[in-house]
Amino acid sequence: MTVVMAEDLDPSSADAGVPVHYGDPMREQRVLATAVGLVDRSNRDVIAVPGEERASWLHTLTTQHLSDLSANQGSELLVLSPHGHVEQHAYVTEDGTTAWLDTEPGAGAGLLKYLEMMRFFTRVEPRDASKEIAALSVVGPGAADLFPGLAAPRVSPVPGAKFAAGEVPGHATSVYDVTPFEGGLARRVPLGVDLLVPREAKTSVIEKLGVPLAGLWAYEAIRVEHRIPRLGWETDHRTIPAEADFVATAVHLDKGCYRGQETVARVHHLGRPPRRLVLLHLDGVATDQPPAKGAPVVLGDREVGFVGTAVRHHELGLVALAVLKRNVADDAELRVGESAAAIEAA
Incomplete structure (x- = not known):
């Protein structure tokens, strides 16, 4: 083997x-x-x-x-x-x-x-x-x-x-x-x-x-x-x-005090964390290699997030988990390196 x-x-x-x-x-x-x-x-x-x-x-x-x-x-x-x-x-x-x-x-x-x-x-x-x-x-x-x-x-x-x-x-x-x-x-x-x-x-x-x-x-x-x-x-x-x-x-949202609790409670009650985790589909046209961890995700000429884990999936093709700014729309035309990237709606 x-x-x-x-x-x-x-x-x-x-x-x-x-x-x-x-x-x-x-x-x-x-x-x-x-x-x-x-x-x-x-x-x-x-x-x-x-x-x-x-x-x-x-x-x-x-x-x-x-x-x-x-x-x-x-x-x-x-x-x-x-x-x-x-x-x-x-x-x-x-x-x-x-x-x-x-x-x-x-x-x-x-x-x-x-x-x-x-x-x-x-x-x-x-x-x-x-x-x-x-x-x-x-x-x-x-x-x-x-x-x-x-x-x-x-x-x-x-x-x-x-x-x-x-x-x-x-x-x-x-x-x-x-x-x-x-x-x-x-x-x-x-x-x-x-x-x-x-x-x-x-x-x-x-x-x-x-x-x-x-x-x-x-x-x-x-x-x-x-x-x-x-x-x-x-x-x-x-x-x-x-x-x-x-x-x-x-995370338990209604327990006793712990370090960092104030931020967790404030963000949850406001309901809009600054960033969000998404699944990206990469087109794989320019390259069939998954991007490196930390690769920037770009919208136009603006960096809007980073790639976490990128893989070649047996059914989905090139996909990645990425953390993006909250205001990036689901239909935004994104790029990761040479690849076009699209958000899969949760």
Whole structure:
């Protein structure tokens, strides 16, 4: 089997350490879109947070309502700057004794530093568990069949701009069912099932599941199709949660004070964040290569946004997630480098 690693193509890749494809990226995409496949995402950073006060502590530090997150439940959270800009995004998975936070490759050090700074006298012991735990993703419509005991993700509707106090239920806005699996945990998420397993068991878990392998390129194509943002790709230093569609899954709009809350509340009640996340279709006439992360999106002679993740999709062709200024019309004639670009209405 041909295995192409991210670093084989780009030694400086943020996704170094995992395969980007196994010889046929388009076939791998079709497997994830129509059946089920397994993606090695073991380069993700993992932070362990044991301690009896972990739930209430994480509740006060992040955007999510976590004070009553139960054993065998998961969710998503953000850490914001004092001005409400997104600094960290992580999935949280609770097993009854430890909250496991998995985040982007390279983001764990910053998240852990923040958590350690905020410990004070709280009974928690956050640590880097990246060398202990490997993340894998079972993706596709057949993923749920392999884990029949896991309920589908439950994501609460985002309230209107002028919602009344108490209208938002007092629990996490996204709840992902979790079950023990092979010495680790399986977490049902929108694209399938994420696994957090002991690193030394990674190979045996892959063999036991016995599903086709797919590379990170295939996973990213499915993620882009479903408009799921990624920290560091669909975010920059001034991104606020509403601009990158994090509010539904990672932000509770009616919980106690946390850093950056004022900005989140103000933007939500005004109802018009300065930018928005969109799916762009690229014409692929001048080039069939996806544009680089951060490539400017231009309207006339004016830069109106940036490309986050661009992929070659097995059905949609060249597409990209981009963050654009709010006032860019859906029918605007945009360009990304040499390619014409069109917004697909949500």
